[in-house]
Amino acid sequence: MSCSNIDLKGYFLAEIPPAERRAVERHLAACEACRQELERLELTRTALLSVREEPVPQRIAFVSDKVLEPSWWQRFWQSAPRLGFASAAMLSVAILVHAFTRPAPVPPPALDRAEIRQVVDQQVAARLDAAVSQALAAAEQRHREETARLLAAAEQRFELQRRADMVTIQENFEYLLKRVNVLQVASVYREGEP
């Protein structure tokens, strides 16, 4: 295979299939010119990658940050009291529907009507109390779960940030160390010059 038939840059960039890679490797073993060309490409990549990545000057705002908060109705809908609100609303609707759809009662004696109203009031009050208690308990439970989840998430985020900071610190330290070494060696080298 001649030099013009091989895709040396494709090989260098790992963009050719394995069979073609093997063919290029066989060619490289026999061709000094292509080996030198490959070396130049490697030197070019080394130079390009010697440029350090810039740190982000300011943290990119998370979608959970204050500036990106949802609107008030979204917050309400996602909040704990929504269960209580929904339960109370459903109970009210049920009472209204029942009131308008029940068959017309036969007028009872005056004494019975007063007793019935008392019983109905007691039952409605009892059911309301139970519904409100249930809604409150559900809301409190949800609130507790939400708090625990947020705490866990915050801890996780802090841990990730801490690890990222440690990596950055280590990189900076290594870079400074290398700079100091280079300066020291250059200084020694220059002192030795005539």
Next chain:
Amino acid sequence: MIFREVEDRDLVLQARTGDVEAYNRLVSRWEKRVYNYLLKLVADPDDALDLSQDVFLKAYQSLRRLEDPARFSAWLFRIAHNEAYSLLRRKKPETEVEDSPPPARPASDMLPVETSIAVASALRRLSPDQREAVVLKIYHGFKFDEIAEILDCPASTVKSRVYTALDALKQTLAPIQRTGGTARKNLH
């Protein structure tokens, strides 16, 4: 890689179900690379920071439209590319002035900082299309088909841009790196 215990794909799927923390982890994971990519395109730290913020917000808002969550990074860089070019089009008269690069320095024993300057200068000599293709390939490690997706052009065009750019960069940077390396060895 310390942040690879969970794949991007899993975080995208979690974020789609409303898990904001999952998306925050994606931001932490990609913010530095997106910022540096934008910095190489717009060459202004403030613009790059503003654009990075816009990119992550837009990505969050349209996360449900991402067809393949495993290709999150290419999709994110596609958004970044669009945002950067949108800004560059708005600021075109200013950026056109910067198109004359300083003369190349002769190959010599260079310190790391000087190499950085030489690299920046060599990159500026490329056309914007070639420069972006090289940045995505060499600095971010994308495959040709992913770069084609980001730049919305055929993979053959990407290949051609990268190959031409490498030829140009090689002329300037390979001698610098070779003599720099040799000189450093001599110092030791």
